[in-house]
Each structure stands twice: as structure tokens, then as C-alpha cells.
Amino acid sequence: MTNSVSLIGRAVSVQVPATTANLGPGFDTLGLALAKYDQLEVTVRSAPGVFVEVHGVGAGLVPTDESNLVVRAIIHTFEAVGLPMPGLNIVAHNVIPHGRGLGSSGAAIVSGIMAAKGLLEGVVEIDAEMLLVLATEMEGHPDNVAPALFGGLTIAWTTPEGPRHKKLMVHRGVKPLVFVPEQEMSTALARSLQPTSVPHEDAVFNVSRSALLIAALIQSPELLLAATEDKLHQSYRAAAMPETNKLITLLRAAGFAAVVSGAGPSILVLASDPGQRLVAAELVASQSDTPWRALMLAVDMQGATVHPLTAHSTAETAA
Template identity: 45%
Template sequence: MSTLSAPSAQVAGGQQVTVQVPGSSGNVGPGFDTLGLALGLYDTLVVSTHEAPEAEPVRIDVAGEGADSVPADDTHLVVQVMMKLWEQAGWTSPGIELRAENAIPHGRGLGSSAAAIVSGALAANALLPETARLSDGQVLQLCSDLEGHPDNVAPSLNGGLAISWHAGTGYRTVKVDVLPQVIPVVAIPASALSTDTARALLPHSVSHQSATANSGRTALLVHALTKDPSYLLEGTEDSLHQGYRASAMLPSATLMQGMRAKGFASTISGAGPTVLTLTDGPQQAEAAAAALLEMLESSGTAQDWRVNELKVAGEGAKVEVHQR
């Protein structure tokens, strides 16, 4: 574990690390800022280090989702996270080359920023000598602080269903294995939505009735995901956050409500605007995808959405380090 001392050495050059990180759905149903589900969409990051900063101390190549919109300099989120972790561990940065292949859509509520934070933190930590690395708990804390909450970073780190909380001195999380027959189906719109925009619509306080309702539904959802999926529809009912955010994503809110009226366990993924439907087995997953497409075609907007069947990612981020 790092002693968090003042910077004493530069991270060694001649190293390369590859990190593969799953996407995630936060705020699952009623689990605002506490429940996160790892999804089988993966961003892959390859970081190489050089002995000393060159004329271009940071070189970045991004392909896939967000390639045309993310910065290609040291303001890139992954680079910022790496520098932050090295600073916290007491080390300075070498020259780095970053190559990213992104499959997680940006600004859609599928954990793209959390995946970037996790990939940067794990890459930076793996490039340190083993005795200087941050602990798993410190990595979780750093990632949660940078993201603002743990419900997306925790499942990206560990996989499965993450139940997270603040223990007074920092964030903690536990991984819960999800039944293999639970299949997520997502409807992803072409337009993005800022998490900050969606969060700004939340009230400063809620009633005891709403809080009580969500407490019960959150407990029921954990049971549904791990023991009995027949409770998924009731378990995903929310009284705390989705209604307040609906005005920022009316097409998504309408689609979610329509799916729930048909008996599907649909919810807004994270801060939106993706609609996530949790299904029980391949047959229901196929039916959910068909229902989503039918509703979108009826509204004349099918061309503006992608409907995909995913998997719950049972494992979190994977890290591979080797000398070049």
C-alpha cells in the first residue's frame, strides 16, 4: 500500500498496461446512488510509458465511441485520473502514450465517464512498483470521489451488482452475483444528456413516504436480481428520482412508462437517457426488444434509437501489464 508521501520518483518508462473495463448502469430502479449493475459493453485502454517526457509528453489515439469529441491532450479524463493517482501515491508522471477503443456510448447513462476513471486509475496503479500501489479501497475511494458517487465505478471495478454506501470515512462496496437468466435490454437514443443537467432537477428533500417506498423496493430488487426475477417489475419501481428527471428526457420517460405498462421491468439507466429493461430469460428479452422496437416505430423515431440485448458483466475490470 502506498504511504502517500511527497513525490519521490518518476514512474518507470518501458512499460505497457492494458485495461478492459465494463460499462454500468447506476441508480438501478430505486437504488439512487447506491446500486450499480455492470454491463457487457467494454472500453479497452492501452497505456505505454516512456523514460522521460518528450516533445509530446502525452500522445492519445481514441477509436470508437466519443472519438470525435474527447480531447486528445492532457485534459483527457483518463490522463487526468492517472496524474491524480500518481500524485496521491507520491510519484511523478513519465511520458505516456494512450490508445483507447471505446464501445460504451458517451452521455447515455451507461457509465462511460466511470469506465474512463476506472481504466485510468487501474492503469496508473499497475504501472507503479507493487509496493507503491494504492489498495483496492483507496482506488475505490479515488474513483468515487472523481465520479462523485460510487454506483457506476464500483460495478466497473468489480462486476455484477454493486451495493455501495458511505461509511463516514469513505465509500465501501460489496459485489453481489446476479442470476444468469437476468438479461438487460437497452434502448439507446442518439442524443446525449449531461449527468449534471439531470441531477440539477432533483429536489433538495423528499417525503418520508417516498424514502420508505424506495427502501422497500431497493431491497426487493436485490432479491429479484439474485433469487427470484419474477419480482423485477415491482423491484424496479422508483419514487425518488426518475419522475423529477423526466422533463429532461421526455421520449425516454415515455418509452419507459409504456414498457412498464406492458409488464416489463424498465427503468432509466443512470441519469439517462438510455432505457434499461431487466428481463427474465431469453424469451422475455426477445419480447422486450420487440416491444421497444414496436413502440419506437409507432412514434416514428426508431431511426434515432439502438436496441441491444446485453449481458450482466460478472467480472469487473481486467488489467494486464508487460514490459515492452
Template identity: 50%
Template sequence: MTLLKIKVPASSANLGPGFDALGLALALYDRVELQITDAGLKIEVTDVGAGGVDDVPTDESHLVVRAFRRGCEHLGLRPPGVHLRCFNAIPHARGLGSSASAVVTGVAAAYALAEKPLDDDALQLAAEFEGHADNAAASLLGGFVVAWNEGERFRAERLQPHHDIRPVVAVPALRSSTDATRGLLPDRVPHADAAFTAGRAALAVHALTARPDLLLSATEDRLHQHYRASAYPASSELVRALRAEGVAAAISGAGPTVLALTTEGILPAGVDVTSFDVTELPIDPGGVQVAAQ
């Protein structure tokens, strides 16, 4: 029966001011083998340096399976059974797009089974699971993405990130929930803060693609990070300390991982990162990859 091997990158969303709009694919990968069988569902999960597997379901509620089923429904496919082997490296609930990567895996697998190239509908299917397209678009397309929605339609464009940018992530043991941290955001923000952040988001696009020397200013935000600081005080303090050293640092997605956009691939020696796992993660250039056997 058909065997699909899927490799999907992690992602970092927001990048400071680009709330629900900017995303970056990172070279940390979940790998999945999905085999079409005669009947039934079987799921095997293995973690590679990324927490435990106790919270990963092994039934139809598994996110890869749900996304695969949704993709198959969209494409008119009815596979009789599925055997899923997941080799996870993207840590869960840390702000590195683990749920988006799972969804992109499932959708990409359905498209590969149908022998169709990924298209705008694939992004739509993936983004519908989270209600915004930043992480999903980054994992789907690779590189640096700008995402938006037009009514109920999700859109994204991939831009080429500047070759000098070398992201570094600092991942704490603490977990965070997107739903919980969104609950800390106010219904309204001051007009001055909205205007400030809009300008910085526009500058971030320029800095990430052409002017890395502007990244410190371009990653300033007044829209969301300070409202959620109480959810991960150590991460917020690390962002402050890095920025004081001239490093363009921000909370990655819903946190608590800290993303530093450097040109050296290292963090300043004087900054305390003892409670974080610090790793340079290059920008992934190509997004999800699927091989059929």
C-alpha cells in the same frame, strides 16, 4: 517502456429505486493502451460504434489521464511521460457510465504500474471524481454492486447477480448530462415516496440476486425518475410502455438510455423502439482487467 492494456466494462446505475446506491456492470467495453514513455503526453482516441471523438480532449484534461495522475500521486509514482490509446465503445452522455469507466481505467492503470492489487483506496479514488460510487464500483468490481458512503469514505460490496437475468439496453441518439438532470431533482421529497423507494431498493437487492420474478416490483421508483422525465420524454415513455408489458425497465443512470432487466434477452415485439438502438448486454462478471507487457 511499460505497456498496460486495460479493459473496463460499462455500467448502469440506480436500477430504478437504488439512487446512487445500486449498480450493474455490463459487457460493453472501453479498451485502453497506456504506455509509459520517456517524456510528454500523447493521446489517440478511436470510437467503435459510439459517437464522435470531437468532444474528447487530448491533453491533461482527459479523464483517464487525470485519474491516472491522481492514482500515481496516491501511490507515490512519477511516470515521466504517457502515451494513451483509447478504443471507446461505451457511448458518452447516455447513462452507461462512460465517465466512471474512464476514471476506473486511470486508477487501475496506476495500481498496475505500482504492481499493487486494487483495494478500497482504489474505489475511493475513482468515486471521488463523481461524488458517488455506484458506477465506479460496478466498473471496478463487476457484477452487481451496492455502494454507500460513510462520511467522506466511499464503500461498495459486490453481490452475485442471478444467472437468469439478461439485461437489454435501449440507447437513443439523444445525450444527457448528469449535472443537468440532477438539477431537475427537488431538494425535498414526500416522506411516503422516500419510504416507498427505500422498500423497493431493499427488494431490488433480493430480486437481483435471488428472485428475478420480483424485478418488476423491485424496480419501481418514486425518488428521481419522474422528476427528470422532461429531459428525455421518449425514454420515459419507453420505460412506461415496457413496464405496462411486464418488463422491469428503468432509466439507466442519468439517462437517457433505458435498461430492461429481462430473463429472455429481448423486448416485447409490440413496443415501439424505432428511435433506439436495442442491444442485449450480459452482466460483466469481473470488472476492470489490466495486462502488463
């Protein structure tokens, strides 16, 4: 089975979690999967080309042609395994906020790669290492795509042979809370504010906190406040998201382990019990100058999944 015609009628369902990266000191290294999911249905059809239907977040805004990020990820995967791209019908159900630091672009990339993996089941085997390589090639760095692919807390790093990751279980006492604002933040803008070098003492500071953060997340949640201190990236980006910075300062002064989620402007609070999340949500509601949506989420431990769907009728797949 080596051509697109043999795939006609194949259909898969994909689910990918939101993610939060950096977690304070773990810049471009640490990521956490959250139980909020984008879903995708992809069907191979006989007609060439791609038809994309988007529901939920991004409907009417994101491209519905081959420039769509999910489609680009599918194309990238087929090209990587040396097979022609078949005609596709794609239905996306999006709930992960866009441009808020919750891994929406990483989720789109992982959705496409996982869809291609599922469609090629029994034709080409795409293992976990290749999944991470393909996703990192598109995303540019593995800190968001690693937890999106594999779930849980991930440590991601790069080697001359390609990206690598280690998945860790999170202590059951850790309860993530995310505050999502109405405004978006460009990841490219956030990265542009990052200096090319930092003081030696700041680098040492973050090494210590990153090591402590792993211990706090897997064993000792009571250390989360100290473990989420950072001197590498958040202060440099603060001026671009003043309300985020104000609320993080407020939350940390009140004893909450609050950090910028990814590139922002969302705020991640790593609470040590459910009651702490409620108090943090009340504090933000009473002190913020702009609306914030509080999402009390679980840690997703499964990561991205793909399942075959019942083959559609010939009429549907030929649409």
C-alpha cells in the same frame, strides 16, 4: 524504484465494463456491470508529456491532452501515491456510448486508475479499497465506479472513513437489455432536476423497493417488475427526456421491468429470460418515435482488469 525514469518501457492493457446505476429505486446506491467494454493501452515513454489516441466513441471529440478524463485519473493516482507522472502514450478503444447513462465517465476514470495501478505494479500496491476511494474522489459518488471496478451487482455507500461497496452475484435468469437513443443527456442537468427533499412516504416506498430489488436480482427474478418501482428520481427527470419516459411507461405497462439507466436517457430492462428481451425489443421498435439501439448484454462479473504488455522497443517508447 521511486522515479518515472525507472518505469520507462512499462506497458499495460486495461479493460473496463459499462455500468448502469440506480436500477430504479436504488438511487446513488445500486449499480450493475454490463459486458460492453472500453479498452486502453498505456506505455511509459522517455519523453515527457502525454500523447493520447482515441478510436471509436468520442474520436475527434474528446480531449487528447492532459484534460482527457483518463489522463486526469492517471495523474490523480500518481499524485495520491506521491510519485511523479511519467511521459505516456495512450491508445483508447471506446465502445461505451457517451452521455447516455451507461457509465462512460466512470469507465474513463477507472481506466486511468487501473492503468496507473498496473504501471506501478511492484512499486506501490494499490488495493481495492484505495481504488474505490480514488475513483469516487473523481466521480463524486461510488454507484457507477464500484461495478466498473469490481463487476457484478454492487451496493455502494459512503462512511466518514470513505466509500464502501459490497459485490453480489446476479441470478443467472436476469438478462439485461439496454435501449440507447441517438441523443445525449447531461448528468449534471439530470441531477439539477432532483429535489433537495422528498415526501416521507416516497422515501419509505423506495426503501422497500430497494430491499426487494436485491432479492429479485439475486434470488427471485419474477419480482423484478414490482422491485424496480421508483418515486425518488425518475419522475422528476421525465420532462427532460420525454421519449425515454414514454417508452418506460409503455414497457412497464406491458410487464417489463424498465427503468432509466443511470442519469439517462438510455433505458434498462431487467428481463427474466432471453425471450422476454426479444419481445421488449420488438415493442420499442414498433412504438418509438425516434431511433433506439437495442443492446442485449450479459452481466459482467469480473469488473476492470489490467495486464502487462510486452515492453515496446526503445524507439517506440521514446516517441
